[in-house]
Amino acid sequence: MKRSDYIPKATIERLPLYYRCLEKISAYEEDEVVSSRELGERLGIPPTQVRKDLSYYGEFGRRGVGYHVEDLKKSLAKILGINKTWPAVLVGAGNLGRALVNYEGFQKMGLQITDVIDSDLDKIGNKVGDITVRSSKDLEEIVKTRQIKIGIIAVPASAAQDVTDLLIAAGIKSIWNFAPTRLVVPEGIIVRNEDLSVGITSLIYHLTWKNE
Amino acid sequence: MKRSDYIPKATIERLPLYYRCLEKISAYEEDEVVSSRELGERLGIPPTQVRKDLSYYGEFGRRGVGYHVEDLKKSLAKILGINKTWPAVLVGAGNLGRALVNYEGFQKMGLQITDVIDSDLDKIGNKVGDITVRSSKDLEEIVKTRQIKIGIIAVPASAAQDVTDLLIAAGIKSIWNFAPTRLVVPEGIIVRNEDLSVGITSLIYHLTWKNE
C-alpha cells in the first residue's frame, strides 16, 4: 500500500473518525458513494482536509463522483490496522477498567480485551463482563499464549510504572495508559496516554476565559 | 492577569500537566523552586517549550533561579480556572458514568460531579457513589439551583444528541462528551469530545506500521 514518507499526526487522529463515519453511512444510509464535502460536513472537517488526509495513502476517490463507501471503509480499515482483531490485556479491575471492558465501540475498532489482571486478592476470581480477573503472576503466560501486543493500564497513578514494567517484562509492545502519569519505557515500546484530567481542565479553561 | 492575544491550543493542553506536576512536587519533594529544565524532564517536554508556554501568561520565574513551586501552582490554578470548584451534572449511569463519578483525580482539577441523570427507570433512585440517580425531568431544576455550567455525556452515541439538547435547554454552557459522535450545539456552547476509540485506533495504527 502507498504511504507517504511523512504523515501529520493530526491526520492519523482523523482517520478513525472517517472510518466510523463511513461505518455509520454504510449501516444506515443507502448511498454507495460519499463526497469529501459530505464526509467533512458530518465531522466538522473541511473537505480539502479530508481529501488531503486520504491522499497520503493513495487515490481512493473518483473525480466528479466521490468515494465508494464500502471500498474506502475497507481501505481505511487496512490503513488503520483494524482489519484484524487485536487481543489486549487490561490491568486494573476498578470502575474504569470495568467501563473499558464493557465499552461496545472498541470491538469495531479491532480491540478485544481478552484478559483482566488485578493485584487485589479480593478482586481475583471475580468476573468483569465475561472475563475472570487473574493475578499478575499469570501475566507472562497470558501474553505469550494469546500473543498479546497491547496492554491497557487502568490503575492509580502510583501503581502505573510498576504495572508498565510488568507488562513490558511479559512481552507487551504497546501501552494504552489511563493513569495520569508519564511512563518510562524502553525504546520501541509505543505509549498512548489517555489523560482525562487534561480534557476537563481544558474545558474549564475555556469556560473561564470565554468572554475576555 | 496578563494573557497574550493568541495562545496555541497545544499550550493549553500542557498547562494541566504542569499543574499536576507541580502538585506532585509540592506534595512529595521539599524543593521550593523548580527549573523549566526539571519540569520539562518530568513531563517529556523541552524546557524552552515550558518557558514559552508560561510566558504567554506573564513572568513567573526568576532568572538564574527558576520557578517558585507554590506560587506557580497558584498562578496556574488561576489561569486554568481551577482555583474554584465547578459543579457538574453527568448523564448516563452506566459503567463509564460510574467510573467518572468515582475517579479521584477530577476533584483536584476543580470538577465536582454533583448530580447524575439517567433515563432508565431501573437506575433512577440507585446510588452512584454518594449520588442518587435522578430523572431527566429534574435536570432544569438541578442546573438552576446549583448554577451548573458543565454537563457530562456518558450515554451511547445514539442518545447523545437528545441529551445534548436537554442539557442546553436546561441552561448548561459547556459539554464534556464521551459519546463517539459529533454534537450539534448553538453558538457559544463549548464542547470537548473525549473519544476513546480514536486513542486505541491510533495506537493500533502505530503498532501496524512500526517497522515500515
Next chain:
DNA sequence: TGGAGTTTGTGAAAGTAAGCATAAGGCTTC
C-alpha cells in the same frame, strides 16, 4: 566587587499543518 555559572524571557528561525487554487477526470444533457 567582579567573574563564572545558572536560568529565565523572548524575538527570530525552522519546522509542521491547514487551506487555497487549479488541473484533471467524470457525469449529464442536449
Next chain:
DNA sequence: GAAGCCTTATGCTTACTTTCACAAACTCCA
C-alpha cells in the same frame, strides 16, 4: 460529442507551533 457542472488530487501559499539563540537577571564564591 461538446458544454456545463461536479468532484478529486495536489503544488503552493498561508498560518500555526516549536525550537533556537542570546540578552538580561540572579547566585555564589573568591
